[in-house]
Amino acid sequence: MDNVIRVMTDDHAFRVIACDTTETCRAILDVQKAHGEVARALGELCTATILLRETMAPNLRVQGIAKGKGGRGSLVGDSFPDGSARGLAQVKANGNGGSFGFGPGSVLQMMRSLPNGALHQGIVDIQGAGGLSEALMVYLQESEQVVSVAAVGAHFEGNDLRAAGGYIVQLLPEAERPSHMIMTERLGDFPPIATFLERGGYSSKDLLEELLYGMPFTELGRADLRFECTCSEASLLSALATLGREEIRSMLEQGEGLDITCDYCHRDYSIAIERLRALLENS
Numbered sequence: 001m002d003n004v005i006r007v008m009t010d011d012h013a014f015r016v017i018a019c020d021t022t023e024t025c026r027a028i029l030d031v032q033k034a035h036g037e038v039a040r041a042l043g044e045l046c047t048a049t050i051l052l053r054e055t056m057a058p059n060l061r062v063q064g065i066a067k068g069k070g071g072r073g074s075l076v077g078d079s080f081p082d083g084s085a086r087g088l089a090q091v092k093a094n095g096n097g098g099s100f101g102f103g104p105g106s107v108l109q110m111m112r113s114l115p116n117g118a119l120h121q122g123i124v125d126i127q128g129a130g131g132l133s134e135a136l137m138v139y140l141q142e143s144e145q146v147v148s149v150a151a152v153g154a155h156f157e158g159n160d161l162r163a164a165g166g167y168i169v170q171l172l173p174e175a176e177r178p179s180h181m182i183m184t185e186r187l188g189d190f191p192p193i194a195t196f197l198e199r200g201g202y203s204s205k206d207l208l209e210e211l212l213y214g215m216p217f218t219e220l221g222r223a224d225l226r227f228e229c230t231c232s233e234a235s236l237l238s239a240l241a242t243l244g245r246e247e248i249r250s251m252l253e254q255g256e257g258l259d260i261t262c263d264y265c266h267r268d269y270s271i272a273i274e275r276l277r278a279l280l281e282n283s
Helices: 022-032 036-056 132-143 177-189 193-198 204-211 233-241 245-253 273-282
Strands: 003-009 014-020 062-067 074-079 084-090 107-113 119-125 148-157 160-171 217-224 258-261 268-271
Touching: 003 036, 003 204, 014 036, 014 204, 022 036, 022 084, 022 160, 036 062, 036 074, 036 084, 036 107, 036 132, 036 148, 036 160, 107 132, 119 132, 132 148, 132 160, 148 193, 160 177, 160 193, 160 204, 193 204, 233 268, 233 273, 245 273
Parallel strands: none
Antiparallel strands: 003 014, 003 217, 014 160, 062 074, 062 107, 074 084, 107 119, 148 160, 258 268
8 A cells, every 4th residue: 555654864854754656646547537748747746745745734635736838737636634635637638739748837836724724835837946846845945944855756657657656855953964964965866766666666665765774763654645535425515505596596497406526536426406405595
């Protein structure tokens, strides 16, 4: 099963979070019927969203949105405290041979809930940063004031996702200069995340041991990850209850119930006309 592991070096200089999101992303891509660059980008975004939640808000929800070059669609990654995650691909068809990608105009928007219910968010130019991993680092630096090195990746063989995962190395205030210099040098020579994903048998544990080779560390926690959608008939009815009376009345005038499909998991819901009538009476 996919998992995420959080550790801290015993000198309290660094916190490292590594994850294996292969099965989670595979299920998301399958439901979304994502292929090619869309699949790769969505897998990386969902992995980045999970890593950010584990780093900054493990007990709260985090959502990441990536908008492609030229307004050619958007991707959504959604990560929840119980380890569940889901994704969404909304990409415009292009008859000119173009494809979705992080070119000019592409941006990353990260949003996370705060304990008081407020929303913390930041936006980064993906192309200007140099890619999605780099955009995640810029977000952590500018919006969270956390000095970090991050990498996310997804390895495919044809249209088959073989491995997905990534890491964040966070510099802590207690870091002393010698430790800082050692880690800086190590990360400067550290292989790209693709190297680990492509070799087979990828795991977050092995990645952590490579990142912290020779540095004593203590595990802070780990959690299983999985694809799961939070949609339900109850949540759908709650959303419908926020509509105005005229909108609900218009639905009733059609004389039939409401059929809705969840964009994230493609589950179908049928809301009987009696339910709509009850919403109108209680609004």
